[in-house]
Amino acid sequence: MHTSPPSRRIPHLLRNSAAALAVGLLLAPASHAAAAPPVYVHMNGANMFLENVVVVRPGQDVVFVDQDTGAHTIIGYDPATGKTSTRFDGAVQGTPGPGHPVSTYAIAFKHTGLQFYYCSVHAELVKEPGGRTVAKKRPTVHGFGDPMAGLIIVTTDKKLLADNPATTHQKILPGYFGG
Numbered sequence: 001m002h003t004s005p006p007s008r009r010i011p012h013l014l015r016n017s018a019a020a021l022a023v024g025l026l027l028a029p030a031s032h033a034a035a036a037p038p039v040y041v042h043m044n045g046a047n048m049f050l051e052n053v054v055v056v057r058p059g060q061d062v063v064f065v066d067q068d069t070g071a072h073t074i075i076g077y078d079p080a081t082g083k084t085s086t087r088f089d090g091a092v093q094g095t096p097g098p099g100h101p102v103s104t105y106a107i108a109f110k111h112t113g114l115q116f117y118y119c120s121v122h123a124e125l126v127k128e129p130g131g132r133t134v135a136k137k138r139p140t141v142h143g144f145g146d147p148m149a150g151l152i153i154v155t156t157d158k159k160l161l162a163d164n165p166a167t168t169h170q171k172i173l174p175g176y177f178g179g
């Protein structure tokens with residue numbers, strides 16, 4: 001009886017995809033966090049972060065998307081000390097509107113925890129009685145009154161991870177341009 005090696009009997013394409021599947025299965029536990037799709041946070045002329053609380057896994061990207069005509073910054077800070085982050089320090093540019101490229105800023109965190117941030121153009125950090133620093137709307141900034149600030153919760157908790165607003169799954173919100 002003729003016996004050919006297994007690789008000979010499997011067509012090339014099938015063999016390659018089988019190999020890819022095997023590699024994928026082997027790498028799955030380690031690369032799971034990195035492979036998760038990004039969570040998107042959107043800005044427009046309302047001068048606030050639309051999804052001001054989002055939840056990601058360690059290593060998963062948060063992508064800030066500027067659909068405003070104006071620019072914004074995204075700067076991490078520590079509410080306990082009031083100190084701003086040198087690593088979590090982003091900026092995005094405005095866009096004329098739909099059909100034009102949007103400016104984005106992406107960041108991921110290795111460890112679980114709370115990552116507070118604000119836009120230094122439209123909010124300011126104020127130390128409150130008790131010593132905790134919070135972001136407040138700059139008095140001269142127009143909008144809905146929300147301070148342009150937010151929180152990223154970095155966790156492996158599946159229930160929390162499932163709680164993100166639906167808009168965080170979409171890079172560009174068609175109806176959210178303007179400002």
Ligand SMILES: [Cu+2]
Nearest residue numbers: 072119121122
């Ligand atoms: Cu801003």
